[in-house]
Amino acid sequence: MKNILNTQELPFCKGCGHDLIAKSTAAALEKSGCSPLDIILVTDIGCHGIIDTSFNTHTIHGLHGRSVSLGVGISLGLNNSDKKVIVFTGDGGATIGLQHIMEAARLNINMTIVIHNNMLYGMTGGQTSGLTPQGFNTTTAPSGNTFEQYDICGLAHTAGASYISRILGIGNIADKLAEAINTNGCSVVEVIELCPGYGMKLNPKRKLAEILESSGKSEGIWTNNRLPFAVDIKEEPTSLLKNLKAIEIIDKPQLKSSYTVLLSGSAGEGVQTAANILAITAVSSGYHVTQKGSYPVTVGVGFSTAEIIISPNEILYHGMTIPDIAIITSQDGLNHSKKRINLMNNGILMIDSSLSAPQTGARVYNIDFRSIGVKSASMFSLFYFSEISKILPHAAIFKAIEQHGDAHKIPLDKIKEIFRFDVL
Amino acid sequence: MQHKENSLVLIDASRLIIEGMACAGADSFIGYPITPANLLYLYASKRFPVMLPAPDEITTLQWMAGLSAAGKLPITATSFPGFALMIESINMAFMMELPMVIILAQRLGPATGTATCGAQGDLLLLRGLISGGHQIPVICLSDFADCWNLSAKAVHIANKYRTPVVIVTSKEMVMTQRSFDINLLEEINPVNRKFYNSEQAYIPYNPENNLIPEFLPLGNQKHQVRISASTHDNKGILQHTSDQAMENTIRLDRKIIYNLDEFTYYDLIEEKKADTIIVSYDITAASAREARELLKKKNINVSLLIVKTLIPVPNIYYEILARYNKIIIAEENVNGQLGKILFGEHKHKNIINIGSIGKMVSPLEIIKEVNV
Incomplete structure (x- = not known):
């Protein structure tokens, strides 16, 4: 069987957590017995989004923040076939497209959403996102972010996704990703990582586990026991012209003009x-x-x-x-x-x-x-x-x-x- | 189309539009309610095999793009406030070359404007819709026959040329009821969808002679499909400004214009002795038709051009208009949008714009200009 990835040389900065996520996702899919054409990889805008060329799967690369919604459309089109719809998005994409994640979770669409949370906008210069923890330094908050972050896992869980997990992007995460991928329904995985370009430089000596802990959050798995959404397809819809009441003409017009x-x-x-x-x-x-x-x-x-x-x-x-x-x-x-x-x-x-x-x-x-x-x-x-x-x-x-x-x-x-x- | 002997009904155009598109093979409708497109949504919910309510208009277009990429032919209906939210995603679908149809039922703007008042105020927006100045086909409905025939054609155009298509209409067309004989409706041919079926590797943006690449849905078991909204080469792989990527971006512009003859729709009545031609579209077409008839009864001959393919502008319109000394363009806005699309901002002495807001342009307003 063809490998899921076509290269091990991925286009990311040295030390970037995206590399681990991409390779671990590929390993998880291979472990799950998927062949490349069983998979549709949907990517967002952001550094992670350039990964699609390294995948032998079907790929679709859309707009900033809309990848989840685009993935929902694909999943609806496939309607619970045995295909896997995997959506990659960043913390920026999750911020701008928060509603799309909530909708995918609420409907429990059969798909896996992997949020690459490096806690800032890496591609555009290291700005604060909605998932940046309080106190975390970014280029637009060099003395520490003053805002509370979204608890994306909590929100997805409340909205009704079948499976939600938050994991640190360190070591072997393939099995944890496989668990999400093999969920029947909507699964959301938030992977916490650091951007070597900005996050590491602006927050020297800070470690992932400590950052997560100080933000009041922890790794974990949350579930909802729900069936995935199934599209209700009308097999033979009735013509809109069929049951119209025809008007019987019972008289001749008397008027000569309108x-x-x-x-x-x-x-x-x-x-x-x-x-x-x-x-x-x-x-x-x-x-x-x-x-x-x-x-x-x-x-x-x-x-x-x-x-x-x-x-x-x-x-x-x-x-x-x-x-x-x-x-x-x-x-x-x-x-x-x-x-x-x-x-x-x-x-x-x-x-x-x-x-x-x-x-x-x-x-x-x-x-x-x-x-x-x-x-x-x-x-x-x-x-x-x-x-x-x-x-x-x-x-x-x-x-x-x-x-x-x-x-x-x-x-x-x-x-x-x-x-x-x-x-x- | 034979239904039954007694086929006279009171009907609105929304019903004809949705039924026409369903007969043409559109199979999914994504809806977000907005006046005056609500009847379209209601009928679609009964008629399309798949109908899904989206939580907003950005999602609407994204779901449609996903469905289209998976091999469906999706439709939606909206009005300016919703359409405005769709624009980035329409650009995406255009770049990805995904077939779909968006029905734009115009209402009075700017902004929220008046939801229950008609207007023809969105044409300039439609011309500037795509970043880069590319054009997507915009088809306009001038009467009930168009609502049936051209709505179906829009589905064919979207499929054949791998592009989003906009059907533009307005409140007074989609919400007004008329007595109508449904036996007058012509038979509609459904789209015959053909997907790439060669054994050779599929190159998603490799164009055929008509500049259109063959389509293959995501998820097929035979060939890898790559789709991208970013600048890309023939294989759908992201590029900065490589030669092949630039060629592809240029092709996106050219493919619509190259095939324009195949979807050029207009009505033309030319009077031999006429010096004047009335030009109109959408709901004002009815006023223009009536004005011409009233003038003819008084032995005043004017010609009439009802334009239905609004974007891109077919060259034949210029050939027709060049035959007249006086051109009267009637449309329900105050800035002469069709006039600007046809002739730019320069004011020509022999081109007269008749406009109106808050009410339809009446035939008498047109006649007054003919008689000047």
Whole structure:
């Protein structure tokens, strides 16, 4: 079987812990019976990231801090095949990509994350990272780092990874890495090491074990008894066009040109549903229709406005400056549409009787839309629209309500009583 | 495409886009919710074989890259605030040559802007997306037919040219409902994915005649695959500025332009006596089409160019526009972004930009400029 590494001369500074991690990872994989093409090595940005060329495995070298997330994507794509996804990242990458590690742990993605923690950013000049211990000297904190470090193992354990270990990057660490690699689920290994370029020079005479101890941490193994994440694959998803309710045309269009309707009320009062029912009614009456909604970003408060264009011809532009009819069911709706109502030189304004009609050239009808209950005010207005405009018959509205599937939410009996309808 | 006799429905474009892409062979969707792309996410959650909710948009793109590298065809949908977070990772996927499609549903900016208001404000961003000035294909949808056909084409382009593709659309396209006969939809051919299958060692960035290297997923049992976002040679090995690495970086730019003819999409109506041409795209295309029809009823002949391949700019657009003395460009922004992409910052007397923010450009605004 081909070796995992293609060279023993690795591209690291003399004395760098990355050398031990790379060789130990290779030894662990070989010990686990993996051949190079069983392995996908994902590397981050940082000194450790240049190791990929020394591996005979599949390799992918991505962005700073994103290698864990990229590895998650690969693992999801492979979906628990017998492949090993190994992610190498540094303490810098773990800092910038902390959320990605938490997500991999939370989902318990089948992969191994090896954090090369040399306690500073080695490639960019020895700056402090989120995993630099308090008191440790870096080029940007020459008198000692004043910040607390992240407990990356504690975080990964809390987030739910199957296996987490913290080890000193000294001596034989292959077996410890093999344990992580052979875990079913997400394993995270934090290897503590020193950067010969900066860490050793700036912290002379300090030893790894002492640094770890003085930071209040220790070597250890932590586990969660969880199954790895498995992608739920829909074998035969249904076409989005398959179960659409086709609209039966029951009438011929009476209008010769397009007619524009503005429905304006408050969120939560059924404006968009009423607009949809009106649109279905118009389609069934043989028209081309567009339905455009407008509302603030909050779903449950403020205005809710719908613009419906009904036309015997194909509709291209579906915007509406001045409507032919404006139906206002609440103060929010009035506030939002006042300017357009002012601009109406003719047409119809139907406005709830609790509101004062603004200045307009439209013919004004004051109607107590809200008496039916505020949640049905907008729906209720459609029947007055039908009565006053004569464009769409009541019967077609009832049929559209049936088709829409929200009939149970609409007080149809009350509406029929008020209008003395003899339909359905 | 035959469904059933009665096929008239009230439908939004998001449904057509997602169904079109699924029919074309896109198999995974990574989602992070954002208005106005929420319907796309909702439909995708029902339609794609794999749907995964990511915790943010950086993760979205990274997961997509991972899935793509493992042989899937992933999709996502977002709007500017999410897209902004994706940019470094889109650069990564471009450099790695990973097929995927990002649907960008534009809304009013800058920044968070107004989530529920449409706009066409992201074109200049899309042109400057890739560090180095390289271009990724940007396909724009001008009507429901495009939402179906071109969304599917985007999946084919991503696969064939090993590249991320952006589908650009906007709130008024993806959230507005229209009466529509689904029997009018054309049959969509699924992507026929071909992976490298020679016995010879696989060289991941060794280009074919069309400048595209053959693809092979990570994890295959036959050949080692090396993928890199850093400057690399044909083997995917990190380089500083070696000749082969520079050639590769140049090839990344050239491969999109070289193959542009194969994904140049536009609608053109030329009137013989016309002196003026209206140019538009995305949601304003509807206003431009209506303006032309209204003018024609008054015996005023103007030509119309609806551009759909926005980036790179196909040369044919210039050939067409050179035939006219007056060019009117209509788009929903206040700085004439398509005009700038086509003609730069220099103001030409015969090029008129019509813009709008907070509302769609109306046909009457276009007609007014034609009549000046």
